[in-house]
Amino acid sequence: MYANVQYPDNRKYFLYNAVHKNVTLLTVAKKQVHRPFMGRPVKFDKEKALDAAMDLFWEHGFEAATISDLSDAMGITRSSFYNSFESREKLFEDVLNHYSNAAPDNFLNFIKPGDPVLPAIKKLFDDISTVRTGAPTARGCLLINCLGELSDSTKELSLVRIKFDAKLKRFEELLEQAKQQHELPKDFDSGTAARELLTFLVGINMTSKVIRDEETLSNLSHSFLKTHGLLAQPTSLET
Structure with missing residues (x-):
């Protein structure tokens, strides 16, 4: 049979084995409630942003178009860029689809x-x-x-x-x-x-x-x- 002895701080317990006289120390971490970070929603016209990125790729090519250049052309911050398009490569794929549709x-x-x-x-x-x-x-x-x-x-x-x-x-x-x-x-x-x-x-x-x-x-x-x-x-x- 097992008997539990609880410490007052509610973090450590002793589990006593009455048969084998073994003592095991168990440490239980307090549960923490994680609240997801709620950033401000990204507000911009995605079609216009893709048009701007398309023009930049068209004028300078993929290799020469930096994320800073693209963000400036689209009128968004770097954080909004990553939140919306993930990467320059993914944006390029979106631009190709956008271009092909027109x-x-x-x-x-x-x-x-x-x-x-x-x-x-x-x-x-x-x-x-x-x-x-x-x-x-x-x-x-x-x-x-x-x-x-x-x-x-x-x-x-x-x-x-x-x-x-x-x-x-x-x-x-x-x-x-x-x-x-x-x-x-x-x-x-x-x-x-x-x-x-x-x-x-x-x-x-x-x-x-x-x-x-x-x-x-x-x-x-x-x-x-x-x-x-x-x-x-x-x-x-x-x-």
Whole structure:
């Protein structure tokens, strides 16, 4: 049988074993109530903050954009930066998603079966010509700029490659849809054409940093599409 002897300070107990005459000292720490720190909620427009970070990455590149630069551009403190975005790398990922959602080719993701494909592809390159030449500075495409800046082993470059893999996959899906809808011949090589479209997409965005004339860029795009059998007549998509 066991008998407990309690010390007055309520912190130490002796457990006495009446059979074996052993005494064990047990120390019990007082329980402490931990209250979580309740900081002030971070109040800022996240969309505007992402726009500001995107502009900074676009202008200076990922490597040159420091957390201090980013915090200043977004108008937030360093603590708010870490609370909201965790790290510069995580912010970059958020910016890439933010940019992709507003990029000229994003509408391709919403083309449904039965929608005409070739007019949409023509519209894409016309939109690129309009957007790139209409920008106040010749900065091209953020994703494509990152391809030239980031080293091969970085996680950030992997994120950019994922975006381009998605573009390639979408091009091929749409070209297959165009074949099923009799916009293209049954023996049309969708895989090769998709890679050619992606290559031209990169090229026309780079060219827009040098040639700042919308009509010239559009004519280049139309010539490319015609050569590859992808040029469609104008439709309501272009209005």
